[in-house]
Amino acid sequence: MKKMLAVLLCMVMVFSLAGCSGGSTSTSGKGKVDVGIVLPTKDEPRWLQDKEKFESVIKDTNYSVEVLFSQGSSANEKTNVETLIAKGIKVLIICAHDGAAAAASVEAAKAAGVTVIAYDRLITGTDAVDYYVTFDSVAVGEAMGKYLADNATGQGNPLYLYAGAATDNNAFLFFQGAWNILQPKIADGTFVIKNSAEATAVQGSKELTRDQLAAIIGQVTTNWDFNEAKSKAEAHLTAVSAADKGKCYVLAPNDGTARSIADVFAADSDVSEYFITGQDSEKASVQYVIDGKQSMTVFKDTRTLASDAMGMAITVMEGKEPQTDSTYNNEKVDVKAKQTPIIVVTKENVKEALIDSGYYKESDFTGLK
Ligand code: BGC
Numbered sequence: 001m002k003k004m005l006a007v008l009l010c011m012v013m014v015f016s017l018a019g020c021s022g023g024s025t026s027t028s029g030k031g032k033v034d035v036g037i038v039l040p041t042k043d044e045p046r047w048l049q050d051k052e053k054f055e056s057v058i059k060d061t062n063y064s065v066e067v068l069f070s071q072g073s074s075a076n077e078k079t080n081v082e083t084l085i086a087k088g089i090k091v092l093i094i095c096a097h098d099g100a101a102a103a104a105s106v107e108a109a110k111a112a113g114v115t116v117i118a119y120d121r122l123i124t125g126t127d128a129v130d131y132y133v134t135f136d137s138v139a140v141g142e143a144m145g146k147y148l149a150d151n152a153t154g155q156g157n158p159l160y161l162y163a164g165a166a167t168d169n170n171a172f173l174f175f176q177g178a179w180n181i182l183q184p185k186i187a188d189g190t191f192v193i194k195n196s197a198e199a200t201a202v203q204g205s206k207e208l209t210r211d212q213l214a215a216i217i218g219q220v221t222t223n224w225d226f227n228e229a230k231s232k233a234e235a236h237l238t239a240v241s242a243a244d245k246g247k248c249y250v251l252a253p254n255d256g257t258a259r260s261i262a263d264v265f266a267a268d269s270d271v272s273e274y275f276i277t278g279q280d281s282e283k284a285s286v287q288y289v290i291d292g293k294q295s296m297t298v299f300k301d302t303r304t305l306a307s308d309a310m311g312m313a314i315t316v317m318e319g320k321e322p323q324t325d326s327t328y329n330n331e332k333v334d335v336k337a338k339q340t341p342i343i344v345v346t347k348e349n350v351k352e353a354l355i356d357s358g359y360y361k362e363s364d365f366t367g368l369k
Contacts, residue, residue: 033087033089034313034317037054040121042069046254046280049280054067066087068084077094077102078104082108090113093117094106094117094123106128107126115313116129118132118133119305120170122134126330131312131322134337136341136342137174138173140177142177145180148181148191149190151275152191152275157190157248157249159248160250160251161178162221162229163221163222171253172217183206186203195239196216196219196220198212222257226256230261237268246272249275255285255294258276258288276295278298280297283360298343301359308338312338324336
């Protein structure tokens, strides 16, 4: 009987999650929900990876869970959180579309007695975030900077900088991380910034203030948008002369934008070679890495992040204090955090990192040796 109930429960949960994938609002779960998960958009493969991983973690729990997508809108996000509060959630796991705007949503959750776990992106300017489960985002940026620096010799190498969305606190962490490594290499003449007067203006300083970072990000943001990334890269390459091209070094903030920017650099006949970064190990970028069209990607194992977040939620529901290993200041309080390390993936280790680890199937790719 117990077994049958468990099977039934699993079926209900799988059905409920399938319903959630249909849109920014769920068709499922009229009844009670224990854990509400809100993700920023299903239009980027990165967040579909997270959803899939949550689904496999959830299968092994006895708690009811609902996943909703906000489709790049803070208003949808607020509605999603309110919907979940109304369903009686005890824990909210939320990856904010806009880290500052999400403060109001999590304050509403907190007021309803819900424990709030910020997922991947920190929510800023509020004391209503209980925990933060994240990858080490400064390390992500440092890995990107290191890749570019390790592949540069001589002086005067053209450097093109791109950033994520200014509404995402991670964009600051990624850029600061990359800057930690790139700045000394700009200062010693290895690199010359070609597309950001704001970055050039502060190239003597390793530590940037939030305002300085905001000014640079404001200038070279992709807004995490492939099209914006593409048109910015086109404008930048049009604005410079052939002498500013040749062998180019490109800091691209994630895989989606890296593919767009890489295509632009590849299409410019004055670019003889380019090195370009990325992160997320999206399938399309893994294929780009195999094909030599994207130089590297940072693998952020969403299996670990999703299971850490669910593990934390379960610990909270059991009335215990979850383990954390660091803190992140969100401009209001220090939020207790659990960090997951990252792995750099290049053509050389792609098979070991992503196939042998069981993250992807070999048959998902062509030309893999
Ligand atoms: C995430 C990245 C992702 C980006 C765009 C960031 O907050 O950490 O993995 O590529 O958002 O969605």
